[in-house]
Structure formats: C-alpha cells, structure tokens
Amino acid sequence: MDDEDPEDMDDSSGEEPEDDEEDGPKGKLNDRQKMLYDHYEMIVEEFGMFDQSAKGNGAHYAPAKLNPFVKEGMVCSNCVFFVGGQGCEIVKGIIEPNAICKLWIIPENLITIKK
Numbered sequence: 001m002d003d004e005d006p007e008d009m010d011d012s013s014g015e016e017p018e019d020d021e022e023d024g025p026k027g028k029l030n031d032r033q034k035m036l037y038d039h040y041e042m043i044v045e046e047f048g049m050f051d052q053s054a055k056g057n058g059a060h061y062a063p064a065k066l067n068p069f070v071k072e073g074m075v076c077s078n079c080v081f082f083v084g085g086q087g088c089e090i091v092k093g094i095i096e097p098n099a100i101c102k103l104w105i106i107p108e109n110l111i112t113i114k115k
C-alpha cells in the first residue's frame, strides 16, 4: 500500500522568502547602499529609467574615456545595476563596462579609493 502523503511532496511552504538580498548583488552592500538601491528601484518604477544626460532625469553618465576612476574600481561593471554586456537596470542606452554615472552603487570591497 502506497500511503505517501501528497503534502510531503509539496516543497513549497507557501511562504517563499522573496528576499534574496544576501545572495544577490545587494547582499554585498552596506545598509546605506541597500536603502539607496531600494530607492533608485522605486524611482525607476515610478518614473522610468534615467537617461544619460546631466539634467534632472539624467544619470550624468560618463563614458569610459571620461571616467577618471577606472583604476580605483569605480566602473559600471562593478555597479549592482550593471546587467552585463552593455546594459544597466536603471539607466537607458548603451552602458560601457568602464563608464560611470552619478547613481553608482558599488560594494566597498571593489573600490580602492583610500578616502
């Protein structure tokens, strides 16, 4: 007799933690950066992605050739919003891995600037 309880086979508890913060890029941020991350996400949800301009809706994006902080690790490819290739979660357009913008959120361990 097979009296396997179907509930034992159900591996969904119904309370799946939505919180993958510790595994994702956000897990490497300090508390201030985590809050900043949440706020940028909310802003983009409400108003759409930032453009690359230095205006009110812009991220003041600086392409790689104008980024003076490449050696210090302040680059898009270290930013939690970089999605690989040439994309960003919150800034429109082509995003170079060695570029930077004013919205950067980079884990402290990837920045080598002393102060």
Ligand code: SF4
Pocket: 059, 061, 075, 076, 077, 079, 080, 081, 082, 083, 087, 088, 089, 090, 091, 095, 099, 100, 101, 102, 103, 104, 105
């Ligand atoms: S620094 Fe971050 S937020 Fe800014 S364009 Fe690069 S990947 Fe996007």
